[in-house]
Amino acid sequence: AQSVTQLDSQVPVFEEAPVELRCNYSSSVSVYLFWYVQYPNQGLQLLLKYLSGSTLVESINGFEAEFNKSQTSFHLRKPSVHISDTAEYFCAVSLRGGYQKVTFGTGTKLQVIP
């Protein structure tokens, strides 16, 4: 079975400051890795995903995440956050070769302070 750990339930950060949201996973088999975001009063949206190839993946709004197999981590980073980044972020995994059954972490609320 897989599991995902997001140790930080809330992360406050000032606008234009950098941020890192931590994610570690556990799985006995290879997985795909995802970050989903939920903006206030909206559904979950896929932010970025790692399937294969380059271990550094980027989103269209400036976030990036790096897959580190040895540390079983997939931390999400942004060098300069904006007020509009205020949301809850979920790290998730799904099995390679399997169907899209996703295992989520508990979520991290990013609060950007003006």
Added chain:
Amino acid sequence: EAGVTQFPSHSVIEKGQTVTLRCDPISGHDNLYWYRRVMGKEIKFLLHFVKESKQDESGMPNNRFLAERTGGTYSTLKVQPAELEDSGVYFCASSQTAGGGTEAFFGQGTRLTVV
């Protein structure tokens, strides 16, 4: 193109009552998933439909929960009778294919409160 639609957006019911949640997936998506988030905890998988068939219902908590997808279009999730611990946000998602790594599109969720 319309996204995944869920309704109601909120539901408050008394313990022992019945509630039915509905999900309309993106047109053409054969795969439909239900997930649930109990307050403060992780989003947990409930079940997966491929068209009208249940591919995996290993996450269904107990037999008070019944999911259907007649005709392979929209899906309903009925809770009968509802208990306090059923409170949470129920998400529906759909995808065109079921391969791992395929993006699933989520609805806004239904917030269920059992009092």
